[in-house]
Amino acid sequence: MFERFDENARAVVVHAQDEAGTLGHDFMGTEHLLLGMLDPGVAPDVLTGRGVTHGPARDAVLAMMAAAGVTAASVRPDEALASIGIDVAQVRRSVEQTFGPNALRFPKPPFTARAKRVLELSLREALQLGQFLIGVEHLLLGLIAEREGMAARVLVELGVDPDDLRRSVVERISPEQIALARLGAQLNGLSAHVLRLDGEDREWATPILHQLHSQVRDAYGTATDTTQQAKRDLVEELRRLVDGAGRALQDASVTPSS
Numbered sequence: 001m002f003e004r005f006d007e008n009a010r011a012v013v014v015h016a017q018d019e020a021g022t023l024g025h026d027f028m029g030t031e032h033l034l035l036g037m038l039d040p041g042v043a044p045d046v047l048t049g050r051g052v053t054h055g056p057a058r059d060a061v062l063a064m065m066a067a068a069g070v071t072a073a074s075v076r077p078d079e080a081l082a083s084i085g086i087d088v089a090q091v092r093r094s095v096e097q098t099f100g101p102n103a104l105r106f107p108k109p110p111f112t113a114r115a116k117r118v119l120e121l122s123l124r125e126a127l128q129l130g131q132f133l134i135g136v137e138h139l140l141l142g143l144i145a146e147r148e149g150m151a152a153r154v155l156v157e158l159g160v161d162p163d164d165l166r167r168s169v170v171e172r173i174s175p176e177q178i179a180l181a182r183l184g185a186q187l188n189g190l191s192a193h194v195l196r197l198d199g200e201d202r203e204w205a206t207p208i209l210h211q212l213h214s215q216v217r218d219a220y221g222t223a224t225d226t227t228q229q230a231k232r233d234l235v236e237e238l239r240r241l242v243d244g245a246g247r248a249l250q251d252a253s254v255t256p257s258s
Helices: 007-022 030-037 054-068 077-083 088-099 113-128 136-146 150-157 162-171 175-194 199-225 228-251
Strands: none
Touching (some): 030 054, 030 150, 136 150, 199 228
């Protein structure tokens, strides 16, 4: 599933791991996902505009945990390693120099059942909206839909109406993003037919479709950062390219489905 997360959604999970580690928890629940979502770099304005920021949310999480008798681990794993002379920060830097950023995040506590459910609901929300990638907005919709986890209770505690929040999130998903998702689905249909080809036709068509898939994925970020007219132009250009690929496959005696 994580290969479908966009850059900001991946950042939320990384921040959530850090939140669990900072609190000394040996698990990652919906509350950690919410706190990770409220990092200044990725926090959605539908939350911050309602006064839901990291500080108040963290205080509410700690209060609820204390009331439920949830305590932090007595010794954090990184502290235990440090006590025997292992510098976790240095190990992380060395690994990331070789394998890239965030290749090693320590500790990596397991997701609770409710947190896993949020991730599943996030994927479902993205698919229902016809979108290819899972973004922060889909994670937030998953948190809202889950309803019973601590994150949902924290949002209510902070005065957020879940139904109103859901409407606001959905309204902010642009038509261009939905159009890009439909192009992705159209490409999936073309790719399914290409996989059934043999010989030169398959060899010719595969790299073309791979390139178009890459362009559509890259366009998600561009469609977020550009002007409205530029977004429309971008989507229209990609639509012409995808339609052209479909016609080319038809000319090669392939009958793709969209």
